[in-house]
Amino acid sequence: MSFFEVKNIVKNFGGLTAVNNVSFTVEKGEIFGLIGPNGSGKTTIFNLINRFYPLTSGEIYFQGQRIDGLPTHKICELGIGRTFQVVKPLRRMTVLENVMAGAFLHTGSIARARAKALEVLDFCALAHRKDVEAKSLTIADRKRLEIARALATEPKLLLLDETAAGLNPKEQEEAIAIIQKIRDAGITIIIVEHVMKVIMGISNRILAINFGREIARGTPREIANHPEVIKAYLGDAYA
Amino acid sequence: MTAKSWLTPTIIAVVALVLPFLLRDPYPQHILIMILIWATLGTAWNLLGGYAGQVSFGHAAFFGLGAYSAGLLFLHLKISTWWGMLLGPFVATAVAVPIGLICFRLRGPYFALATLALGEIFRLVFTNWVKFTHGAQGILILSTFPTKLPYYYIALAIWGLAMFTLNRLINSKLGYYFVSIREDQDAAESLGIPTTRYKMYAFLPSAFLAGLTGAFYMNYIAFIDPHVVFSLGDISVMVILVVMMGGVANPWGAPVGAAIYIALNEIFRAWLGSANVLAFGILVCLVILFLPNGVMGELGQIRRTAFRQKPAAAGGGQK
Numbered sequence: 001m002s003f004f005e006v007k008n009i010v011k012n013f014g015g016l017t018a019v020n021n022v023s024f025t026v027e028k029g030e031i032f033g034l035i036g037p038n039g040s041g042k043t044t045i046f047n048l049i050n051r052f053y054p055l056t057s058g059e060i061y062f063q064g065q066r067i068d069g070l071p072t073h074k075i076c077e078l079g080i081g082r083t084f085q086v087v088k089p090l091r092r093m094t095v096l097e098n099v100m101a102g103a104f105l106h107t108g109s110i111a112r113a114r115a116k117a118l119e120v121l122d123f124c125a126l127a128h129r130k131d132v133e134a135k136s137l138t139i140a141d142r143k144r145l146e147i148a149r150a151l152a153t154e155p156k157l158l159l160l161d162e163t164a165a166g167l168n169p170k171e172q173e174e175a176i177a178i179i180q181k182i183r184d185a186g187i188t189i190i191i192v193e194h195v196m197k198v199i200m201g202i203s204n205r206i207l208a209i210n211f212g213r214e215i216a217r218g219t220p221r222e223i224a225n226h227p228e229v230i231k232a233y234l235g236d237a238y239a
Numbered sequence: 240m241t242a243k244s245w246l247t248p249t250i251i252a253v254v255a256l257v258l259p260f261l262l263r264d265p266y267p268q269h270i271l272i273m274i275l276i277w278a279t280l281g282t283a284w285n286l287l288g289g290y291a292g293q294v295s296f297g298h299a300a301f302f303g304l305g306a307y308s309a310g311l312l313f314l315h316l317k318i319s320t321w322w323g324m325l326l327g328p329f330v331a332t333a334v335a336v337p338i339g340l341i342c343f344r345l346r347g348p349y350f351a352l353a354t355l356a357l358g359e360i361f362r363l364v365f366t367n368w369v370k371f372t373h374g375a376q377g378i379l380i381l382s383t384f385p386t387k388l389p390y391y392y393i394a395l396a397i398w399g400l401a402m403f404t405l406n407r408l409i410n411s412k413l414g415y416y417f418v419s420i421r422e423d424q425d426a427a428e429s430l431g432i433p434t435t436r437y438k439m440y441a442f443l444p445s446a447f448l449a450g451l452t453g454a455f456y457m458n459y460i461a462f463i464d465p466h467v468v469f470s471l472g473d474i475s476v477m478v479i480l481v482v483m484m485g486g487v488a489n490p491w492g493a494p495v496g497a498a499i500y501i502a503l504n505e506i507f508r509a510w511l512g513s514a515n516v517l518a519f520g521i522l523v524c525l526v527i528l529f530l531p532n533g534v535m536g537e538l539g540q541i542r543r544t545a546f547r548q549k550p551a552a553a554g555g556g557q558k
Contacts, residue, residue: 050429052425052428052429071428071433072428072429073428073429073430073431073432073433073434074433076428076429076430076431077431081429082429084425084426084429088423088425088426089422089423089426090418090419090422090423090426090427091422091423092418092422093418093419093422097415097418100415101415101416101418101419101427101430101432102430102431104412104415104416105430105431105432107412108411108412109412110410110411110412113412113415149426149430150429150430152430153430153431
């Protein structure tokens with residue numbers, strides 16, 4: 001029994017099949033990469049896992065328990081946290097309050113939620129911004145806030161959706177460092193990313209998709225040299 | 240709790256307790272009671288609309304149900320209308336349960352629309368179900384007390400209960416969850432917040448307090464009819480304007496808004512007649528334009544303008 005398993009999932013939006021029969025498993029402790037060109041269905045897969053959208057067909061298992069069909073908040077409660085590609089800060093709350101909103105999942109006490117939030121902010125190197133309203137953060141800090149807020153719910157599996165997109169090279173380095181620290185803390189990660197330096201550097205295994213279908217899977221090196229992947233990104237002439 | 244956080248409420252409580260001895264005439268005492276009624280209703284609305292972001296356009300439904308619970312007890316069972324203060328809040332809450340369970344699963348304007356319809360449905364039913372409610376003729380009772388003083392202290396106690404409830408809720412996990420839901424429902428769900436359930440946790444106390452206020456209104460005014468207590472314009476919309484005036488999602492927003500609304504009402508009524516509502520409307524427009532967070536929400540801004548200080552720039556360092 002795998003730690004996390006997605007089995008033949010399909011999602012239709014009207015006549016469009018956004019995700020077509022995708023399956024993969026993720027083992028405890030690894031970083032699993034999900035890549036594909038724009039519109040290939042990566043974020044849709046995340047939205048299916050935490051049930052923002054119901055599946056058209058297929059099954060999703062987490063620690064042996066079937067989770068498709070559970071409501072979004074229940075899935076978070078079981079230990080699957082996520083961040084959003086288009087960041088969703090709680091705008092008129094401070095950074096600390098944003099993270100506390102996550103920390104309240106496991107406590108009813110304000111003091112304990114605050115302590116947990118401060119600890120997570122420290123971990124994400126965001127503690128110096130704790131009293132700033134979330135709406136006035138830079139994009140790099142907003143991406144980091146997404147991670148901090150998700151970590152505060154104490155996930156066992158974390159879904160990271162393009163946390164390095166739009167960051168400059170130095171900020172990307174910092175993002176990579178944080179992701180590695182999260183893995184070292186024992187949290188399994190599924191990461192969607194366009195920045196190849198990020199995903200190739202830290203993933204144990206990668207699944208490449210295009211038009212909602214699997215086109216390749218393997219180690220970062222195998223994926224980088226796979227003709228289907230090169231075709232999907234650069235066109236037939238380069239394959 | 241620090242000593243300072245107790246200071247303001249204590250001062251206000253002492254002032255409120257001695258105020259009717261300074262203003263001995265029935266007229267100013269009546270104004271104070273009306274302010275307390277609106278402050279309580281506004282606080283109830285603010286908990287749901289201001290903090291949890293679920294805008295109700297039909298709080299008259301819960302206010303009116305409270306009032307009619309008291310009135311109908313007297314009408315049919317000859318029981319004192321004061322028992323309505325026990326029954327009314329629970330009737331209002333019971334009506335809120337199915338509305339919340341249905342509407343809170345949806346997103347967008349459905350809750351606002353459903354509450355808007357709810358208030359109108361009750362107004363029409365209570366107007367036309369003449370056998371049960373006496374229709375537009377209304378319900379008239381005899382006042383219990385000859386003076387305003389007992390009413391004042393009862394209204395004060397109800398308002399105190401509302402403020403206590405609001406403060407306990409918003410300074411707890413629930414408060415954080417309410418505001419999270421208001422700011423982004425998707426983000427809230429993904430953080431493990433059962434949003435439908437927590438919206439109910441804001442809605443039910445809100446309906447309860449509105450029902451309690453309505454039941455007190457029946458006792459105090461001693462006359463109700465459906466067009467008054469289920470009024471869309473004079474109650475449902477007015478309570479929103481009162482809170483916007485004072486400060487949405489600010490614990491003192493409703494009382495301050497209520498004081499301004501009632502005071503203006505009395506001042507303008509003498510020489511503008513019914514145009515006093517227009518005057519209040521214009522003032523609300525000005526507040527929305529220049530003080531978008533209401534009087535209490537922009538207190539810092541008002542102080543700075545009054546004392547001609549430069550605003551402290553966010554981020555600092557500005558010359």
